[in-house]
Amino acid sequence: MTFRRFVKMFIPRKIFKTIEPYGHLGEAILFNSLYRFPARRLKVIGVTGTNGKTTTCFMIHRMLLDAGYNVGLMTTIAYGVGDEITPQIHHMTNVTMPELMRRLTHFREKKTEWLVLETTSQALAQNRVWGIPYTIAVITNVTHEHLDYHRTFERYRDAKRKLFQICNRNRRGLRTGIVNADDPSAQLFISDIKQPISYGINHGELKAVNVALKPDSISYQVRRGEEIIYTINSKLPGSFNVYNSLAAVCVGNRLGLSREQVEKGIAALKKVEGRMTRIDDGQAFTVIVDYAHTPDSFEKLFKDMRPTVKAKLIVLFGSAGRRDEAKRVVQGKLAGRYADLIVITEEDDRDADGESIMRQIASGAESAGKKLDEDMFLIHDRSKAIQYTINLAKKDDTVLILGKGHEKTIERADGEHRWDEIGTTKHALQNRKTS
Secondary structure (H helix, E strand, C coil): HHHHHHHHHHCHHHHHHHHHHHHHHHHHHHHHHCCCCCCCCCEEEEECCCCCCHHHHHHCCCCCCCCCCCEEEECCCCEEEEEEEEECCCCCCCCCCCHHHHHHHHHHEEEEEEEEEEEEEHHHHHCCCCCCEEEEEEEECCCCCCCHHHHCCHHHHHHHHHHHHHHHHHHCCCCCCEEEECCCCCCHHHCCCEEEEEECCCCCCEEEEEEEEEEEEEEEEEEEECCCEEHHHHHHHCCHHHHHHHHHHHHHHHCCCCCHHHHHHHHHHECCEEEEECCCCCCCCEEEEECCCHHHHHHHHHHHHHHCCCCCCCEEEECCCCCCCCCHHHHHHHHHHHEEEEECCCCCCCCCCHHHHHHEEEEEHHHCCEECCCCCCCCCCCCCCCHHHHHHHCCCEEEEEEEECCCCCCEEECCCECHHHHHHHHHHHHHHHHH
16 A cells, blocks of 8 residues: 555545645655756656647657657656657556656656656646646647546646646746647637647647548648648548647747658657557458547547448447546447447446446447447456457448557556557457457
């Protein structure tokens, strides 16, 4: 049992949440002092948002690396310097303070100049990124998520705004904010920063035009005013990756990269683990593993995929225990509306009742017309659910395995267990061949 969990046993939940940020602040000050402020000489690009943070970080990192920058990366998936990237095992985006200090010290020893840092609303609300000199802040979007912690959407949004406010206070930095102008909260983020740069498809200083979405790629041009300033091609499909790549383009533009460096940098990133990852074992249908686990990411993904599906769309997913319960019915409703067949399963139940979670999701799917054991199936064991889903698929179907993506563990009542979503899906395809 950790010291934090021990303390929580004796302090009422509301009181603990009130004092928790001060505890993290004290810890951040202490460990920064002990490690001699390892981030002090870094130029940090912070990326926050409900969806798209990790992919945007990887795009920025690849673009800067190919442009000759000595750049580090720290995300939900991985961390490292240059091409020496280590997979992230921890089941969290922003790691503990001692671990963060060790990684920043490693970056300092490698003479890293820039760091692309994925930054969560909880880390911001809890002061866990105190001492990080953000020079550019990026917001991808703000939608329904993490209300189990923040309680209201406004508190969640304002926690993310802290990234821009911290960046704006860094007078040695660029004090630049990259803002998705198509997001309803855009103006609030713009008001928090000295030098905002807005982007989007419908609005923004830098707009994506002539957008072409293909099953395995995207392309578009970037217009500023009446001038086309970039032609972007990316191997990462989906309309959401138009926004993610456009945010990265804005960073490159702000740093003065050439047109060639921006265009080649975005094109150079071929994949991000667990993000629209295609699994091809010679089967006659499409299988994609993706981390989508919020209502917003579901809707965007389903809208993009539905027109490309030749036969049936089959979707497997769950919803995490001890997390935002309100989204479960919404996820079920969206899957029920867009998918032909859905398989509901576990997704980090923790100590919550997994069967109850599945029933909550199912109620949403039923409201969209799905019927249990006809076009909706509940299988709690995720490995068995993936095998069942793969066995359902026929020629020209599209199978989406959603919710875990890159994650290397799955959390159950008795703790963390090793997990490999891509490996489990490949194994299911092999079993289908031999059965």
